[in-house]
Amino acid sequence: MMTICTFNARTLASEASIEDLMVLARKIRYDVIGLTETRRHRPLNSAFDPGEELFLGTCDSRGVGGVHVLVVNTNLAMNIDSFEQLTTRIGRLRLRRCGSTPALTVFVAYAPTSSYDEDEIEAFYMDLEKFYREDHTFYMVIVGDFKAKIGPRRTPEELHIGTHGLQWNEQGERPSEFIMTSKTIRGDSQF
Numbered sequence: 247m248m249t250i251c252t253f254n255a256r257t258l259a260s261e262a263s264i265e266d267l268m269v270l271a272r273k274i275r276y277d278v279i280g281l282t283e284t285r286r287h288r289p290l291n292s293a294f295d296p297g298e299e300l301f302l303g304t305c306d307s308r309g310v311g312g313v314h315v316l317v318v319n320t321n322l323a324m325n326i327d328s329f330e331q332l333t334t335r336i337g338r339l340r341l342r343r344c345g346s347t348p349a350l351t352v353f354v355a356y357a358p359t360s361s362y363d364e365d366e367i368e369a370f371y372m373d374l375e376k377f378y379r380e381d382h383t384f385y386m387v388i389v390g391d392f393k394a395k396i397g398p399r400r401t402p403e404e405l406h407i408g409t410h411g412l413q414w415n416e417q418g419e420r421p422s423e424f425i426m427t428s429k430t431i432r433g434d435s436q437f
Contacts, residue, residue, distance in 0.1 A: 251280070264290075267281075314337060326340075339354070
């Protein structure tokens, strides 16, 4: 079993904020954490304690975005194929096959808020769908911050949505459409 988490970091621009993240991350059990809204202007690839790998991409010129991955699992860290920041809002971690564990791609995404121009929101989802379709790994996971509330199933065709959602918001429509067109399955965490 693999534990994949997502965390909106708010900022990882300073060394102190990275150290705080590492201290907090050591208190939970996880294999991969997808980090969003890190607001770094310079990339950083770093190894900490044995098995801890941190890949930090960059934000845009406005200080918005930044997607990164933290991997803490000695066996998993040894099987990292690559981390690529595809855009300032989408990153991709590729893991090689390890024994009985198949190859895996983890996409980390940070969607624009509803206050952004409709064209920028549309471009984000078009990019995410393009990168998802171009990747041929058997197992793919998308984690991140979509600013979305996806409520309960409204029609029988929405099989990708469960029956326990509370409500919808406008931002929930886009991920729902993406899930249907890419034929993926949606899961959520409970906290």
